Amino acid sequence: MALLNRSDWYDIARDTNWTPKYVTEDALFPPQMSDCFDIPREKWAGYDEPYKTTYREYVKVQREKDAGAYSVKAALARMKFFEGADPGWLSILKAHYGAIAVQEYAAGMAEARMARFGKASGMRNMATFGLLDETRHGQIQLYFPHEHVNKDRQFDWAHKAMHTNEWGAIAARHMFADMMNTRDAVSVAIMLTFAFETGFTNMQFLGLAADAAEAGDFTFANLISSIQTDEARHAQIGAPALKILIENGKQEEAQRKVDIAFWRSWRLFTVLTGPMMDYYTPLDKREKSFKEFMEEWIIGQFERNMLDLGLDKPWYWDIFLEELNDTHHGMHMGVWYWRPTVWWNPAAGASSAERDWLEEKYPGWNDTWGQCWDVIAANVAAGREDLLLPQTLPVICNMTNLPIVGRPGKRWKLRDYHLDYKGRRYHFGSEPDRWVFEQEPERYAGHTTLVDRFVAGLVQPPTIEGALQYMNLGQGEIGEDAHGYDWAFDYQNFRKQAV
């Protein structure tokens, strides 16, 4: 018997809606789990997902994707890329897996929420595939780093990181939980899939794949671009949901949620993706700067998506564009200077040739960030290890849980955007971070940053060593300079020749 075409039966088969007789509508779809915008269910019948697939098609394609990624890994295992890889590149792998792999499972739970509580059957259908996608992303990104664990304990953090109180892990959990795991299905659709997955996953999974291919790491390049093909599909859950919200007079509230999620995503990427692209990737393998990738993948595309739907650019757009020049340089310097507190070995990326590249991509870098790296390089040359490591903690933002950074040197610009709420002072790294808090203060007020916990005496002994213990960082795991300070000697020699 010939199979019917998909279009002949898809609309009927996916429509699993019925009218409940034994429970109320609200018991079947509790608003806090389903739709906090309270759009009547019949309006959700108009939800039209742009990407239609069936289970049979899905399984066939996914099987081929997995077979491809695993066979590239198996074929290249004999090439011993790992042994010859630049230490900066290995740091990218460690940071990526630790920050991402376990969060993929959390993303699976977010998809599951849409699959169960979405009132639109099209949303439920797509999110069911999304749940399978995220399960695949979790499994494959735990499996690939696992083969390196016996050579390098830091790779163990692919699984370990999210189960610790390491500061970067707290930051990732706080941000992803806010966007994915503590919202109703409709908010997840617009915050996770539209605001985050549409643009930002391209940065981490396609931009970085370009650098990976340049660096000769075809296993990783293949893996993350394979993942991105799934993201590109299930990221489309959000736009049709936004359309329905706007049609039903919820534009302002929808805009607010998109703005929150976009800002939070941006900030996390300044500490994760920014340093990888502009400092850790070996200079001759860099495809583009972080800022150029942002311009390509985020700015044009996201702006267009927003305007096409009838939304505006976020109110903080000018602040965001200015931050593209600065914030990730500060996050990088913070990670490098406090390197014992991370599970990878930060590459300074400040040799003379790298500094020329940074100055070209970010005019004024030498007068700002370069001023600090001058002092650091001089300390390396003088053997002052005591000045190369911190004796206190950076102050952490009560929204991002990342250090509060600004621009140093000759154009010093750094401030605390603080707020007093119910007798407690909260510190923020930017005006939009404070704004996010003010939108729903009770949602965020109870959380304590690592520094709050330190000040409250929860970290014992109250020293850097005590903080490392609190973060579960043991010997063989704590970060060191990826290149044993080689970059600094190179820069010092360059300076001597120049004099």
Place this chain on the structure above:
Amino acid sequence: MHPLVVNFEADFVLQLLPVEADFTMDQVAEAAAFHSLNRRVKPQSGKTLRVRVQDADVPLGREVTVAQAGLREMETVEVYYE
């Protein structure tokens, strides 16, 4: 222990600074300098470090203590060369 948030001139990050309530502003500045000067910021000779509450127009007196200045815990202060 009386923790402050320090923003040191020409540095890139806010830092936690544990001081005591009877520290003078000169002592606060010195304690703050330990975490920035010669680590990421070059010292400037012949100038004095002053302390002001973030956004204040004038610095706090050099002999004024943390308690006298009424600085709350985790108050954000700027330490800069005059």
